[in-house]
Amino acid sequence: MADHTPPPPPPQQPYGAGPVGEVPLSQPLRGASPRDAIARFFKKYASFEGRASRSEFWWPWLFAVIVNMAINVILGADSTAGSIIGGIFALAILVPQLSVGARRLHDTGRSGWWQLLYLTCVGVIVLIVFWAMQEKPEGDKYNVA
Template identity: 45%
Template structure:
C-alpha cells in the first residue's frame, strides 16, 4: 500500500473498526498526521490565528483511532488493547504491536487485507 492509498483508505473507513489494517496503512497514515501537524503549525504561526492545528486534530481524531483498532486486529488483538497506552511505559507494548507483522491468513477479525497469503507482502512501496 502506498502513501495516498493509505490516507484515502483511512478516511474512507474513518468510523469502521471492522477488519484489519496493514502496517503500511497505519504508518503511512501516521506520517500523514505528522506532516499535517507541521503544515498546520506553520499556518498557525504565520497567521497568528492558532486554529488550524486544532481543526486538523479534530479532522483526524476518528480516522487515527479506528486505524489503530484495525491495526490491532491485524495482529490478533482486540481494539480495547489501545487503552494500555494510559499506563506509563506499558504503551510500549502497543508500539510493539503496531510495528510487528500482522497475522498471515485469516484471523478472528477477518481475512488478510491483501487477500490470500503470499499474494503480496506487507511492505512499504
C-alpha cells in the first residue's frame, strides 16, 4: 500500500519577511531586477536605515531619468505643463532618492550625511564614485536586524 502521509509544511519566515526565498526589506537585494529594485525604492520610501545594493540604487535612478525624459518629450521641455509635471515628479521622488542614496552609502561603509556633497558642484561627482563602489565589510555596522 502507498504511504499517504501529507507533505511537510513549507518553511516559515519571520512575520513580515515575505515569501520563502525573498530577501526581507531590511536587507540589501543584490542583483535586483529593474522591477524589484523600483518596487523596493517605493516600499522603502523614507527608510534611511540599512543598506542598498548597487542594483537597488541604479535601477530607480535610471527609471527617474527615463520618466523625466518622457515628460519632456510628451509635454515639451519648455511648456508650462511639462515644467509643472516634471517638478511634481521630482518632489515625489526626492525623499526616496535621498533615502536610497543614504542606504547605498551605508553599503560602502560611509554615512548617509555624505549626501550633503549634493550642495557643491564637485561633490556630485564624488557621490557618483562612492555609489558605484562595491560593498564593503565596514557597511555591516549599518545592518538592520
